[in-house]
Amino acid sequence: MTDVDARAIEAQIRAWADELADQVPTHVASELVLGSEPASARGRLWWLVAAVALLVVAAGAVVATRDRDEVVPAEPAMLADEAWEPFELTIDGARISDDGRRLTFDFVGGPEYDPADPCSVGYRAVIQQSATEVRYRLEQRAPPNQPSTLDCTSEGLFRSASAQLDAPLGDRVVRSEDGRRVAVADEVALADVGALPDGWGRSGPATSFGGRWEHSFMLVSGAGPCDSTPVSLTQGPPAMLDERAPPGTHDVTAKNSVRDGANIEVWRDPSTIELRWTENSQAFIITAQQPCEDASAAPVERLFELARALRIPPG
Secondary structure (H helix, E strand, C coil): CCHHHHHHHHHHHHHHHHHHHCCCCHHHHHCCCCCCCCCCHHHHHHHHHHHHHHHHHHHHHHHHHHHHHHCCCCCCCCCCCCCCEECCCCCCEEEECCCCCEEEEEEEECCECCCCCCCCEEEEEEEEECCCEEEEEEEEECCCCCCCCCCCCCCCEEEEEEEECCCCCCCCEEEECCCCEEEEEEHHHCCEECCCCCCEEEEEEEEEECCEEEEEEEEECCCCHHHEEEEEEEEECCCHHHHCCCCCEECCCCCCCCECCECCEEEECCCEEEEEEEECCEEEEEEEECCCCCCCCCCHHHHHHHHHHEECCCC
């Protein structure tokens, strides 16, 4: 190789070295004294090749470091176990235990899981937690070794799935896996009923709906099918009374001082009767529907019995 050829190659390599040096921190480039020259053209050429190789390695290390710094690691995926699979179910609300650590989702589903019953279903909630939110996904499982064809009845049963939080929920937002915000009802505010009056019974546990509580009762006044009246109790923020229009007209003749400090209004139409009031920073609505077409709604005095039996937490 002639000295002229070596100088041409040297010029090209120097151009590459200058371009790569722009991508490397100053302290790396300054350690390569590119201005010093070995005695011969061949030695000078090999020295420049070694310098460029070092620059390439250094530049690659810098780029890799920058990539690691700028990419935010994604949350670990909420993967289902082999026996569990995600399922689509709209949850309008959730509830948090009085200690703030147990999050429960209520919904309507199939019979309680039983390995011997192929029509039963198991449910669970899988969650991810951060400082600002809790995300959830519901999963279900079926008993093993199900037959290929099943003839199960369509049942709608009150079911729930719970998850334990690492810390109290506090002000954190609850969202579905796809980001939809879910209202949470607090068990601290849950009204309770001690001993129900005669003829009254519960139809199911209290459930949450859109940040409100829904209670289901049954008033039995006789033995016939039209003598059992379904009665619901809804409790939520005071604005609930403005959001939900009362039925029919206001019955100003009914008593309105069933509870101390609570002014209970009675509203009715031909098929429905409601008690509506606010107490301890919450709103309450007791609703009774006529059990049959030819039957009348429950007497207002019987609904007052249920209102009196409520134990409402302080606001």
